Amino acid sequence: MLPPTGKKHRTPPHPKKTTTCGYIGSPRATSQAPGPAPNHPHYGVPRATQTPQAQAGLPPWGARQHPDTMAQGQHHHPCQSGPATWLRASGHHPRPQAPGPRPHSESAENLGVMIDDQLTFKDHVTSVARSCRFALLNIRKIRPYLTQHATQLLVQAMVISRLDYCNALLTGLPACAGKPLQMIQNAAARLFFDQPKRAHVTPLFIELHWLPLAARIKFKSLMLAYKVLNGTALIYLNALAKAYVTTRSLRSSQDCRLAAPTPRLRQSKLFSCVIPRWWNDLLSATRTGASLSIFKKLLKTQLFREHLLS
Structure with a gap:
């Protein structure tokens, strides 16, 4: 028999009893409610991270199931059949649409x-x-x-x-x-x-x-008329403003005027009727500007005097 060495003999601690692992489908999870089958999408997922639908054994919402799996007895959620079916199953009834064409919009946006x-x-x-x-x-x-x-x-x-x-x-x-x-x-x-x-x-x-707003609109429109007379405007604007051509030689034929059409009662505010009237009211020196930059300078001076200095 060996003499004592002075160290007390310690018995190994008793192993603690392990509880259930908490995973659905584990053999030890006997105290919990039975979970889904091993072929279920939530098999092997911790119960704490599952939704109430998953804990009840239902498939995830919106999940698409194969016809073979549906034939095995798995549940099919109503939302998989369409929004209307899902609304009826949840207690909300969709509002029926009125028959006939939809009401048209009174305005539309184009290029801002x-x-x-x-x-x-x-x-x-x-x-x-x-x-x-x-x-x-x-x-x-x-x-x-x-x-x-x-x-x-x-x-x-x-x-x-x-x-x-x-x-x-x-x-x-x-x-x-x-x-x-x-x-x-x-x-x-x-x-x-x-x-x-x-x-x-x-x-x-x-x-x-x-320039005030009315003068700025007039300035922009008359600048387009100047481009029409000089052939630098867009093609579709040529039909809205045409140069005045006399049948015989007159002094007014050199004033670069526009042909003013005879407007009807509801056409007096059209672009093709307003622009010739504004253009012919300009000074002769302004209408016969040599270039666009000179015309813009003369036009702004005239509009500035009419709207602010008069």
């Missing part, structure tokens, strides 16, 4: 322009005014931190350019149609000079060399 069925451009004016008003609101928040030159660049890039986009389509419309856009331009001028909203805008326009 809202065109309504009556060609009043009311939706387009409202959309442009809303976007410009939002831009002015954002510029006003940072106006104390901007210089006058930086403010002018922001206003011209985000507001004035939006007002000038496709504004020739507003030719012939009544003055009340473009009033929201004119109010936006007035607010932009007051924001540039940091003036109150009741300040008079005519001195501000003169200092900025800005």
